[in-house]
Structure formats: structure tokens, C-alpha cells
Amino acid sequence: MAQEKTSRSLVGIAGIVAAATLISKVFGLVRQQAIAAAFGLGPAADAFNYAYTIPGFLLILLGGINGPFYSAVVSVLSKRRKEEAAPLVETITTLIGGMLLVVAIFVVIFAPQMIDIFAPGLRLGHKDLVRAIAILQLQIMAPIALLAGLIGIGFGVLNAANQFWLPSISPLFSSITVIVGLGVLYLQLGEEKISSLEYAKLGGIVLAGGVLAGAVLQWLVQVIVQAKSGLGTLRLRFDFNQPGVRDVLKIMGPATFSSGMLQINLYTDLFFASLIPTIGVAAALNNASLLVQTPLGIISNMILVPLLPMFARLADPNNWDELKLRIRQGLLLSAFTMLPLGALMITLSVPIVRIVYEHGAFEERDSALVSSLLIANGIGMFVYLGRDVLVRVFYALGDGDTPFRISMINIFFNAVFDYLLIKPFGASGLVLATVTVNCSSVLMLLFLLNRRLNGLPLREWSLPFLGLIAASIIGGIASFANLEVCQHFLGKEGLLILLLELSVSGVVGIAIFGVIASWIRLPEVNVFVSRLSQRFLKK
Template sequence: MNAYAFAYVIPGFLLILLGGINGPFHSALVSVLAKRDKSESAPIVETITTLVSAILLAVTVFLIVFANIFIDVLAPGLDAATRSMAIQQLQIMAPMAVLAGLIGIGFGTLNAADQYWLPSLSPLFSSVAVIIGVGLLAWLLGDRIDNPQYIQLGGFVLAGGTLVGALWQWLAQVGAQVKAGLGKLTFRWDWRIPGVSEVLRVMIPATLSSGMLHINVYTDLFFASFIENAAASMRYASFIVLTPLGIMSNMILVPFMPIFSRLTEPENWGELKQRIRQGLLLTALTMLPFTAIFIALAFPVVRVIYQRGAFNLAASEQVVPVLMAYGFGMFFYLGRDVLVRVFYALGDGDTPFKVSMVNIFLNGVLDFLLYKPFGTPGIVLATVGVNIISMGIFTVILNRRLGGLPLGEWGLSLLGLTVITMLSGVASWGASWGWEKVFGAGNIFLQLLQLGFASTVAVGLFLLGAMLLKLPELDLLISRVRQKFLKKS
């Protein structure tokens, strides 16, 4: 798993950077296609797809040929066997570079046509493919799966499953895209179409800005290579955190992007400020309960999800503090993204790019200062620190640009939610401790009940406290949840 953590860095970086919802490709296409008819959209999509595919195909070849150099730069501290495995896994996953671009184009195209369910669901295909691959291997090998002679085979299955998952994700999107008349699988080099230049004007600076943010991952893994099992611990913990982050990102950022864009004229700045507040408060209302759970119940969470087979108590103890650090930073991660989208709506891609450039240096300094005294959690906390500083910078700039923001009012609301989060975390920890004392946690059934009970205490107390604050954003959040639930019913 440690080799895979390093091998996945570049393919995963490209998949998140280019292929993610709210990524630069998604943002660029939504901003342009949402203003046009479907008949105008197809040629734009086909031309952009052709250009992106050509560029990323060259990137794929480059990754395959120079995989050894990339692994050595990312992880100079790896032993020979882990290094060899990481190189081979990177070569297997290299075609994800092309797929990442195509997935990002598909996200933006479908969202511009008001199709949200498939883009939201399709990332699951990647996880399902990996689970199927690893599950089949475990079924075929049984207890022998941990034998040294099968380590290489397991690495190939893990990398191959990741590649197949990305391919599956793209194929699911392209079918819906063709059916909706939003472009076919065809080569088109018609650069004279006005919409193409508009997409590129947004896509290029947005890609550079997003890329600078994700380059911090390289810095983190450079320092992680000097700590035993640090990369694997970060990978396991991030898997847990990314699920709620991804879901809430879709719920908050996707609807707010077009709203911010329609409110950029000075006469609409009053409503724009209100919408920024909504974005930040909704982020806090959705992320802070997870912060309480992941900090207070980190060990029960890791134990239920991972602790079986080769993943023993010692492995759990390595992942737990890393999960706590990730949990602490969830609000700042998503809150920064909300503010970045405001700058994009204002037509300013330069400010996020400049801040991202500074963040690369800042992240390296914080990693260097924190990785020795705090170990793996220190590397995660360095990234959290960068996000906190970025939020502060963006807030100060927006405060000046928009003629003042009601920062005192916003700050009091966020402070109240922070206090509620702390109380909820303490209460849920006490509930978990009490459950284990009374009922024990000797099997997975009791562990699930313990985690469910303590999590319910955390969420329940948080909601109760938030109600006492009488935040209008809480009513908005409850309304959205009810609408989704009633639609499914």
C-alpha cells in the first residue's frame, strides 16, 4: 500500500485537478456552455476534447517513459523493492492522465445541461472497480494473499483496478453526453468557434491555480517518505475524509457557482455578500459535525472501517492521529474553495493563482517545521495551516474589493458553531467511552453500534446548538435535505 500511495500521486493529482467536480475544466465549461444552446455546445465540447486529449496523451507517454524519475523525486527515501513496485504501478495508471481530462470535460458539459445525478454518482465507479479487483484477488488467493510472492500481483491489481475505474467513470459520462446531444467522440479542430477561446481563457488560469494547490501534495509526500508508513497512513485517513468532503462540495459549490456569476455587478454586491455568507455557513454546518466525529471518535472510526486482517491495532494507532488532523482541517479546506469560486465569478483568476504560488513555499516551510516534532499528523497540519492562511488572505481581499464585508457578524456565527463543535465532540467521546465500558466492543456488531450511538450524540447536540443560534443557513440546509429525501421517496 505504501508503494501505491506514491504511485497514485500524479494520476490522482491529475484526476482531482482536471477530472473533479468544481475543477478547472468543470468551471470553464459550465461558465461558457450554460449561456448557450445545445446546438452551439456540441462543436465547442468536441474541439476542447480534441485539444485536451492530444495534450494529455503526450503527458501519458511522458509518465510511462520517465516513471522512475518521478518516483525518485516524489519519494527519495523508499527502499529498492517499494521503489520498483511504485514505478510499475505509476506506468499502469499513467493513461489516467487522458481520462482525467475527459472526465472533467464530461462533468462540465453535463452540469451545464442541468444534469447532476450522473456526475455526482460516477466517481463511485472508480472505487467500485478497485473493490471488485481486490475482492476477486482475495477470493482467489484466500489466506495466501499476504504471502510475499503475491505482493507484486496485489500491486498490479490495485493499480489496474484504479485505471479501470477511471475508464468506467468516463464511459458512463460519455454515453449520457452523446444522448443529450452535447458532443460525440469525434476529432474537431475548429478553433474559430467563439466559445472555444472563452473556455480556454477560463480554463488555463484556473488549471494553473488548482495545480499550484495540488503540488503541495508532492511536498507533503517528500517529507512523508522519511517517516515509516506515513504515506499509507495519510492515504487511509484521507479515504475516510474525502467521502463527506466530496459529497458536501457537490452540494455547496456546484449550486453556488452560477449564483456568484450572476451577482458580479456592483449593484448586486449586497446579495453577493449574502451568498458568500451562505456558502461559508453551509460549509461550517456540514463540515464541523464531521470534525467533531473524526477528532473525538477517530479510533472507533478507523477500527470499524479498516481493522481486520493485516490491518491490526498497531496500524490503527498510526492512522488515528492523522485522521484527527484531517478532521480538524475540513472546514478550512472547503471554505477556501468557496472563496476561490467568488474570485472566478468576478473574472479574477490571477489572485487565486498568486496565493497558490505563495502557498507552495509556505507549505514546504510548515512541513519542514512540523514533520519532525509531530510526525505524520504534522504534515497534515501544515496543509491545514496553509488553508487557514489562504482563507484569511482571500477574505481580506474580498473585503476591500466588495466595499466591506460584515466580518464581525460572520465571525460570531462561526465562533458559536466552533464552541458547539467542541461540546459535541466531548459529549460523543464520553458516549463512546461509556458504551464500551457497559457493552464492550468485542465484535464488529458492537463496534458499529458504539460508533453509531456516539456519532448520533455528536450530530444531535450540534444540531440542537445550531438551532439555538437561529441561523437562516440551517433552515436552508434542512430544506435542501428534505427536498432530496422527498424526491427519492
């Protein structure tokens, strides 16, 4: 694998990942709509949100395409020959699989206690049914603890072998199996009359079973492709002393804890959110985060997935000059995509929220709260992605300890900033606290990376970043001004009117940003945009 030449360019890989991730996101939205259509906000759907907390966290943490298992495997396999891959992958799978099997059994046994810890309010008398369904769903989904780790390892193996399409699109399997399960449930029941209690319990089982079936399918497809590519099978290997195993664990362990710290920050935010008198703050935080994370997830995969193997192949000190260029490329592409998008999230927050959420029980006052949180999220979009780029550089250098230590420090900072900012800014203060912590992470990582790589041309890099920031601000102001003009003549009501105003204002903002950004003449951005345009136009 180390001796193989990359068969695809950065732009080609980014296009593959973006298309696959977009498809997965669309299916995820369809799945959510199917669940809402089947259960509304009834006990089955309500319980699923509590039960999925742990399996969903593990799928993101361990099985995510940018998770620590993926990062560790890519970092190590990218530096080794292909014939060394299969024994190493099988050994790692055996070791990690054994550990996670114990975790899955633990979840099955202690599911009631875990639900009570994460959702103590379900023990109230009128929520007994929700609690019972949630416990059953968590027990059904417990094997995901094992599958998540195996999926994460499979992501890394396939990406290190230059296979990007399957890992990027495979998360949609879970959405498909849930949708199919709900369809079967509808066909089976037909006109049959059953009680709401029975329907809730049966629906809860279908939801949990569909998610589990999707995880199993995702893992099996990866195993088949790995075996055909000669990258390992289901064979058990216990040669835990081989050097490659230690290299993987050296990165995987700290990286897992480092990524897991983000979940602690989430719980910290929810703790302080519960202290705000306004009802629905936690839901509003989730709604605003979803609007940011959807485009951020697509773009981050476009940038991070192809860059990590490149970082790993340039980890030798003799290649550090080129590594610095790749770091600059990753940061500039992050700024080029996230800064204008963040500016639009800030200036067009109200129509965005109204179009997406303001239907049925979601009222205008709810839109006001979510849009204020969306503004705070938009401010930090670039630092969120920039931090992930820098963390991947440390992983490629075989150093998972540094990001872990910084994450530990920022847990404390996040709690402090939550406490300080919630008083003057309310719910928005929780988001601003996260943005502040991400900014501190970027600064600390840059400082340490500057020392590690014998100096980075930070002053030279700062000029194009300042230019992109200025272009984003001007583009955002232009989009806001255009929105005000449109609303003056067309009004603020009606879905079609809102869509028209949002589309025109967004295009104006992006166009002005693009014109200014083109004057800056950044080689990385110009090449990226031209090749990406050619690829999609050709398709």
C-alpha cells in the same frame, strides 16, 4: 444555457449529488477490499500504489467534479446560449485533447524514470519485481492523462446543462471494471497453479487495465449524453480564436496550476514525514486522511456542485447583492456540516480508527498514531471546505489568477510550518501545518473578495459562525463525556461494543449540536435541512 431557468433547487441538486457520490464511495471501498482479498500487500498491489500516483493525481486534478477543467467550463458555458455550446465544447476538447495526448506519450516513454523519481526505494534488489510491475502498470494507465482532461470537460458541460446525476456517479465505473477484472482473473485461473511471480505480473496488468477501462467507459458515457443533449460530439474543431475558448483557457490554466499546487504540498509533507524516526508515518497520514476525505468529499460535492453555476450566473456587478447571499449560504452550509463532524472526529477519534482499521496486522499502537492524526485533521475540516467555496467564487468571476497566486504563496508557508511544527508535535505537526495554510488561504481570499465585491458584511456573518463553533464544541464535549461513561460500564474491547459506544456518543453529540444550532435560526440552514429531510423521507 444562460437563458435557461434552473430546473432544480439547490437542495434537489445537493440530494442528487450526495446520493450519487455516496454510491461511488461505497463501490470504491468494495474495490479496495477486492484488491486486498486478491493480492494482500503483495507485489501487484504494492506496485499499483506507486504506479497510480500520476494517473490518480491527473484524474483528481483534471477530471475531478470540482477540478479546474470542470470549473472553467461551467463558468463559461453558464453565461452562454445553448446553441453556442457545441462548437465551443468541440473546440476546447480538440485543443486540450491534443495537448494531453502528448503528455500521455511522454508518460509511456519515461515511465521508468518517473517511477524512480516517485519511489527511488524500489531500485533496491529485493524490490525489483515491484518496480518492474509498477513501470508496466504506469505505461498501461498512461492514456488516463488524456482521458482525465476529457472527463473533466464533460463534467463541466453536463453540469452547466443542469445534468448532475451522471457526472456524480460515473467515477464508480472504474471501481466496477477493476472488480470485474479481478473476478475474471479468479474464474480464469480457477484451480490452475501458477508461480507467485506470474500471478503478481498478471494481477498487476489486471489492476492497471481495469482502471484504464473504467476511465474509457466514464468518458464514453459522457460523450453519448453530450451528443444526445446537443452539447458536442467527437468532431474535431480548430477554431481556437473564438472568444469562448480564450475565456475557458483564462480560467483553466491558472486553476490547473493552483489545484496542482496541492500535490506539491502533499510531497512536501511526505518529505518531512520520512525524517520522523517512527515507522509507518506516511501510511498513517494516508489512513487518517481517508477517514476525513470520505465524508468531506460527499458533503463538498453537495455544496460546491450546485453553487458554482449559481455563482457564475451572478457574476455581473448588477447581481452582486445576490452573489453575496449565495457566498454566505455556501460558507454557512460548510460550517453547519463540517464543524460538528470535525468535533466528532476529534472526540471520537480512537473508536473510529479502531473500528475501521484495527484488524489483522493493524495493532493498537498503530491506532494511537492514526487517531492523533485524525484529531489534527478534524480541526481543519471547515476551513478546507470554506476555502473551496471562496475559490469557486473567483472562478465564477473569471479570475483564476488570484487563487493561483495564493496557492504559490502557501507552498512556501506549508514547508515552513512543516519544519516548525514537526518538532513539537511530531507527525501531527504535518497535518496542523496544512490546517494553518488553509486558514491563511481563507483569510486572504476573504480579504481580496471583500475588496473585489465592494465590501462583504463580514461582521454580520461572523455571529452565526461563532454560534456554530460554540455548538460544535459543546456537542463534541457531550459526545466525549458519553463515550467515557459507556466505556466505564461496557469496556473498550469488542467490535460490537465499540460500534455501540461510537453510535450512541455520535448521536448524542449531533443531537446537542442540532438543538443549539436550531436556536441560532439560520434561514439558509433551516431551509436546507427541512427540504433535504422531506426529500429523503419522501424517497
